[in-house]
Amino acid sequence: MKLITKIHLAIGFILFTFCVVTIGYIKQTNEVKENVEDVLYTSDVIKESETAQKMILDMETGLRGYLLTGNRNFLSPFFNGQKGFARSFDRLDSLTASVPQLNLLVQQVNKDVDVWLNSFARPLVRSKSSAPNSPRHKAHYDSLFAATAQIGSGKKIIDMSRQRFAQIQEVEEASRKRRLAEMNSSLLNTNDIAIGLTLFAIVTGIITANLLGNTIRKRFIKMNALANSIANGDYSASLKDYRHDEISTLTNSLNIMASKLKESFTHLTKVNQELDQFAYVVSHDLKAPLRAINNLAEWIAEDLETQDPDIIHNIKILRGRVQRMENLINGILDYSKVGRKNLPQVPFSVREVMQETIENLSPPASFVFSVPQDLPTIVGERTLFYQVCSNLFSNSVKYHHKTEGHIQIRCTELEDFYQFEVQDDGPGIPKEFHTKVFGIFQTMEARDVKESTGVGLAIVKKIIEEKGGSIWIDSERGEGSTFVFTWPKVPVTATLKLQEHE
Structure with a gap:
């Protein structure tokens, strides 16, 4: 596998881990959001049930005031309470539509209020309104009042509706406590999971990076050791690498370079030996004849016993040329030896x-x-x-x-x-x-x-x-x-x- 592929896979694995962290966090956040919505729903049901009860109380208070005083101003809360209760009932019916148990209680409360209005409150209001018109109407009101209000039939109906409201609130309070507990648990779980997954991603990334980095570092250390061996003149050194990636290519190039250098060094050693042999030959085979020529010129000069300046000058030039040739040979030999020893x-x-x-x-x-x-x-x-x-x-x-x-x-x-x-x-x-x-x-x-x-x-x-x-x-x-x-x-x-x- 190519080294760049390994690096891409390592980076991909780390990114995948962070994606898992993000997905897990989003999932937990959605759970918290659902719990919050449930808590808000419960609060809405309890709040709306309290509003409905207040409307019923307004109707009772208005009816009681009118029956006691006959003042029709007391009927204003009675009628407003009916309108308000209708709105609250529609709201509660909509809120509890998905919860059959609660919706049944809401429907029963609505029936209780209808019974109270139609069989108790409205008949009394109509009879009370007609009572001043004639003794017969007054007697009818008194009889109706005695048969309903005095025996508490209306109160019993309203108390039944209050009991149903109490059941609704009890169920919703329990539900709210449970959902609050679930929300708190979800929040804690969200934090724990987020921290845990983040730590897992960090640790995984560090381990992956270290494994990959150490592997590459160890291989480069071996390559550096090989390069140092070559630099120190050990051209037989080599390094085996079977991973078939970019570093393997570089390692093979170093091995080839070492092999080529070994061949070149062997050839150079042979050439140097030949040069040393040549230098010896030049020194021995050329210097000897030059010395012989110099000696011969000296003997000729001694044998001639002449004072002819031209002959003396030419012999001097001859010996000078011989000396120059010997110095030239020595200079060449000295120049060739520089840096070789x-x-x-x-x-x-x-x-x-x-x-x-x-x-x-x-x-x-x-x-x-x-x-x-x-x-x-x-x-x-x-x-x-x-x-x-x-x-x-x-x-x-x-x-x-x-x-x-x-x-x-x-x-x-x-x-x-x-x-x-x-x-x-x-x-x-x-x-x-x-x-x-x-x-x-x-x-x-x-x-x-x-x-x-x-x-x-x-x-x-x-x-x-x-x-x-x-x-x-x-x-x-x-x-x-x-x-x-x-x-x-x-x-x-x-x-x-x-x-x-x-």
Whole structure:
């Protein structure tokens, strides 16, 4: 399975978990909403039943006042109560339509009120209204009043309706308490479920991310170890990965690179061996005839016993050419060896190396070298640093246009390097030759004027760049020359090891 597919699946699983959390929360919210609606419904039923009872009470009060006083103003609450009760009944009938038990009680209350109105209240109101008209009507009212009001028949009917209202309220109060309890339970469950699902989603996401991240991290650690092994020269190292994803492709590329490097290194080792053999052949097979020619020229000069200046000059030129050829061969060999041999890394005093170089150079007394006292101590290849100083110091003397001169050494500490300057008061180097002089076999003057192989500065440049530094010239014609080069504070090999460790 591709790595990107695994990542998409992991993200999809986490999103799915959060969807489950959201769905669960919505479900619990709907349950809470239903419980709230049920509680509101119960409250509406109780409130409307109380309103209906108030309307019945208004009808009773109005009827009683009218029967006691005969004042028709008392009939106003009686009639308003009938209208109000009709509205309350319609509302209760609508509210309890889905609950047969409650709706039956509401219907029975309505029947009780109809019976009370038609068999008790309205007959008494009509009879009371006619009583003042004649003794007969008054006697009829008194008889009706005695047969109904005095024995409490109307009160019994109304008390029956109140009992039914009490049953409605009792049922609804119980229902409201139950639904309030269910609502509180739903709220608690909603919080618990939401928190639980959220924690589950977070934990699941963390576990999934850690599993995927650790798997990728471990594989990259193995790949990093493989890369470090290759960097350290272990080209036989390899890593097996059977997951067939993007990392596997990169791992296979590293394995192929290691294999190719091993082949190249083997080939390079063979080539270096052949070069060493060639160098030996050049050194042995070419130097021997040159020495023989030099000796032969010396013998001829001794045997001739001539003072002819032309012959002496030609023999001198011959021996000079032979010496130049030998120096050229030595220079080529020295140039080819730069960077191919591992020299010991040792701490050395720069001042001591420079003083030793000057002593071995044995310049004329008219040439003064100014070497600072506070030069640093460096860890590195002492022999190579000596070789750089030797070439630069000897050039400042060899190519000087006067018989006396002053060579000044300076050192500046940079962040990662030491910068050295070798300044002379010689003829200077034109800008167009600043780069050219570092090329192999390149010289400023004809070899017949100044004997030189043209290899020295090329060796200096190669050594310095092998160590990670750089070299350049600051000079103008007739104004002396300053060779500036940098040398690392920490050897290149140590720097590489430090980077690998990090």
